[in-house]
Amino acid sequence: MDWLSTTHDAFALLFSGDRELWQIILISLRVSLIAMLIASPAAVAIGYFLATASFPGRRFLIVVTQGLLASPTVVVGLILYLLLSRQGIFGSLKLLFTQEAMIIGQVLIALPVLVAFTVSAVQGADPRARETAISLGATPLRSAWTTLIEVRFGVMAAVFNAFGRIVSEIGCSLMVGGNIAGVTRNIPTAIALETSKGEFAQGIALGFVLLIVALGVNFALAFAQGEGGMK
Amino acid sequence: MSGVLLTVETLRKAFGSRRVLDAAQLRIDAGESYVLTGENGSGKTTLLRVLAGLENAEVGACSFDGRKVDLGLYPDWLRQEVIYVHQHPYLFRTSVTDNIAYGLKARGLSAAVREPLVREAIAWAGIGHLLDVPPHKLSGGEKQRVALARARVLKPRLFLLDEPTANLDAEARQQTMALIRDLCDANSAVVLSCHDREIIELPHMHRLHMENGRIDSQNGLNAAAPIPVK
Numbered sequence A: 001m002d003w004l005s006t007t008h009d010a011f012a013l014l015f016s017g018d019r020e021l022w023q024i025i026l027i028s029l030r031v032s033l034i035a036m037l038i039a040s041p042a043a044v045a046i047g048y049f050l051a052t053a054s055f056p057g058r059r060f061l062i063v064v065t066q067g068l069l070a071s072p073t074v075v076v077g078l079i080l081y082l083l084l085s086r087q088g089i090f091g092s093l094k095l096l097f098t099q100e101a102m103i104i105g106q107v108l109i110a111l112p113v114l115v116a117f118t119v120s121a122v123q124g125a126d127p128r129a130r131e132t133a134i135s136l137g138a139t140p141l142r143s144a145w146t147t148l149i150e151v152r153f154g155v156m157a158a159v160f161n162a163f164g165r166i167v168s169e170i171g172c173s174l175m176v177g178g179n180i181a182g183v184t185r186n187i188p189t190a191i192a193l194e195t196s197k198g199e200f201a202q203g204i205a206l207g208f209v210l211l212i213v214a215l216g217v218n219f220a221l222a223f224a225q226g227e228g229g230m231k
Numbered sequence B: 001m002s003g004v005l006l007t008v009e010t011l012r013k014a015f016g017s018r019r020v021l022d023a024a025q026l027r028i029d030a031g032e033s034y035v036l037t038g039e040n041g042s043g044k045t046t047l048l049r050v051l052a053g054l055e056n057a058e059v060g061a062c063s064f065d066g067r068k069v070d071l072g073l074y075p076d077w078l079r080q081e082v083i084y085v086h087q088h089p090y091l092f093r094t095s096v097t098d099n100i101a102y103g104l105k106a107r108g109l110s111a112a113v114r115e116p117l118v119r120e121a122i123a124w125a126g127i128g129h130l131l132d133v134p135p136h137k138l139s140g141g142e143k144q145r146v147a148l149a150r151a152r153v154l155k156p157r158l159f160l161l162d163e164p165t166a167n168l169d170a171e172a173r174q175q176t177m178a179l180i181r182d183l184c185d186a187n188s189a190v191v192l193s194c195h196d197r198e199i200i201e202l203p204h205m206h207r208l209h210m211e212n213g214r215i216d217s218q219n220g221l222n223a224a225a226p227i228p229v230k
Ligand SMILES: Nc1ncnc2c1ncn2[C@@H]1O[C@H](COP(=O)(O)OP(=O)(O)OP(=O)(O)O)[C@@H](O)[C@H]1O
Pocket: B015, B020, B038, B039, B040, B041, B042, B043, B044, B045, B046, B047
């Protein structure tokens, strides 16, 4: 295989607006962005609650969440597959091998990342922030919002980390998506499966896009933190 | 304005096995000023935080403005009347103006109503030149003045100020002193803790001395006589 010409082909594919290639990229971004939109508000609220409330079992839940951070995505995919398959509890919904199934899987993978990072961001907040909000007459909801705004860089780190994890995960997308061209074939499944069929140029082009997305997310975070004048 | 503003029958608080508050009775009159003195660790900050509803304690019968209250639950109407300012005030990472407007927004006032109040508070505290500085970059004295403006704009019946002049250099201290004097002269009641002679010796200042969590009134104005519960 000639590396130079394959890489050349990869960039040619990218910049010639190859329909199939861009469809894969759009499916990836669409699925992961929708998953983030669903998971983030709920997870940030749960994280804030876990960090500030006091009830029996709170510490246990936090430890469980931290444990789930590293859960293998293929196992999440397996469980979801069993639930969504025709014999599964949710089989009648006919969601297996659809983008919706991929979104559900990515929501499940993103949740513990978002919750755990939010918990540590809120626990790291200056307790005076919340006390000041309360003393100035803020309702619990407003003081929660104020505290989250005060630790917004930690919350943003949660969001960017979760996005980075789900946009590049392959195990779950493959299990419940099925790598159907034009429907559920996203960047990771395309790279893994198409490259094995000899489509090197496409694989390299997609890998390049994934790297750009991952780097872009991190640069965006670093830039936002710089703008915030932390410390 | 006169009459009893706040009465608390017993105030007890322990951190672990260490008892830090053990006061029989506390009475604050409307519009009056009180200075809490006492050695480090005598319980001044803890007392103010309990009165502000930021710390739980064993509290006996308590009334505010003639209404019975539970300091543990701290009803919303009481929040509107009492403002606590930390020894090292926390300013939100927004802007000085937004910090001062925070409580007004929480009270649901429109921007049109807030704006003149905020402007007046900024002028009162002499912080007009600081409006473009990120709040967390202000000096200790400047933060203290923003925090006092942020509290005063809400016109509470009771200010609880924890060591407002501690750790300030001479100039910042003088500027803060002027604001404190003005707050004490105005209609609200003020309870402040401090080790600062100049504040302790202000005219009309009632002295409350704390020792191991107990409160002693030093000039009889807060005599521990039975208080008629309205
Ligand atoms: N969160 C806490 N946990 C354990 N002990 C505490 C806590 N807060 C205060 N204490 C203890 O309670 C006692 C009273 O503290 P407090 O801060 O009220 O004193 P203070 O009179 O304000 O002192 P200072 O003049 O140094 O500000 C101290 O012994 C302190 O160590």
